Amino acid sequence: MTRVSFDVNGETHQLELDTRTTLLDALREHLHLTGTKKGCDHGQCGACTVIVDGRRINSCLTLAVMHHGDEITTIEGLGTPDGLHPLQAAFVEHDGYQCGYCTPGQICSAVGVLAEVKAGIPSHVTADLNAPLRLTNAELRERMSGNICRCGAYSNIAEAISEVAGRSA
């Protein structure tokens, strides 16, 4: 057992955990924040995506004890039922889901994508590494490739993110 302390959605938590506990399991099983989903548990599906110190990561492929002092944001910290995050509202508006299981990961990942584009981080499909970025549909699809939607709501997800990206650009 190892002690670890980190902030989740603005609240500090102190936990004593088996070293094997992933960040995903700490969030779900110990803090009961079940918005973050366990899909493949191997970093392939993106359902467990959360934002740590401003960056999107797969919470299933990192140990909770490795996050001492970190600031973590989960889907519960982005918005509330009465005050949706713009991406949450856009997913509702554009029907960016069917079963909804991948949605928290998709939205946290999209928050990360928008921050990465704002920071000028290029992608595999960026034509010119040294020119200003534009979030085209091709850019968006490449950047979201770490999030699988088994229902196949991709085109609506892309529309939801594009709308918010256009608004904040």
Place this chain on the structure above:
Amino acid sequence: MRSFSYERATSPGAAAAAAAGTANAKFIAGGTNLLDLMKLEIETPAHLIDVNGLALDRIDETADGGLRIGALVRNTDLAADRRVRRDYAVLSRALLAGASGQLRNKATTAGNLLQRTRCPYFYDANLPCNKRKPGSGCAAIGGFSRQHAVIGASEACIATHPSDMAVAMRVLDVVVETVRPDGATRSIPIADLHRLPGDSPEIETTLQPGELITAVALPKPVGGTQAYRKVRDRASYAFALVSVAAIVQGDGTGRVALGGVAHKPWRVEAAESELPRGAKAVTARLLADAKPTKDNAYKLPLAERTLAAVLREARG
């Protein structure tokens, strides 16, 4: 996952000493490959040394005009670094061709170099694998070997090295800097870091027990048109079937390394003298000793065609 003890390292030297002094210890940085393998009990360390707190996350200019990349620089940050994008585009391109955005945010420079093969038989603990369990045999030989090595393999192992970044680093001739458990440091040209499988495929690099990578040094910019072209089963988030890293100079000379074909990034400097004669001449020498299986023989013409496409693009 097997249970393990955990410590946070306080200095590179202390981390190396702890790794050498503790039975079955491993370093953990990004963790994206190690934890995947620990969940499957393919990796079963008894002790993890977390190196994330070490100040190895900077990219600094070196006295000879190159860059020193700290071992903990994340793949996202290395790919996005302005100097890397401008002067070492092949490296940016290779990094961006690998994994997903979430993984690149975590994965480190040193960890990317040291990632394990994605051979499906290495991942399947029910089947023999000399890399996972030395002496047990190789289920890939005679198995489904579409993804496997076409050159430099052995009777013991036909796995490939999965990294894109390492292929670009091989074409750039980077030098890997390490610290050993006794505190001594050394520099290893990347050509000498990864091993061919031979009869000990479980030993993948020339690093000694406990030796910790602290940085990767890029030489001063070599110019030219730089490209990384990756062929895979889907357009994003998949490992290479074949990849080509190339630097082509205005006079037609250049450098080429291949990914997805061997147990290490595959480069034969002598083959590069054929570059002015085109892709067929280069790959004929680069892959002269290839011994493909019937499943992966397609990689030979694919490598030639991929290089041809890169050269066409580079020469406008």
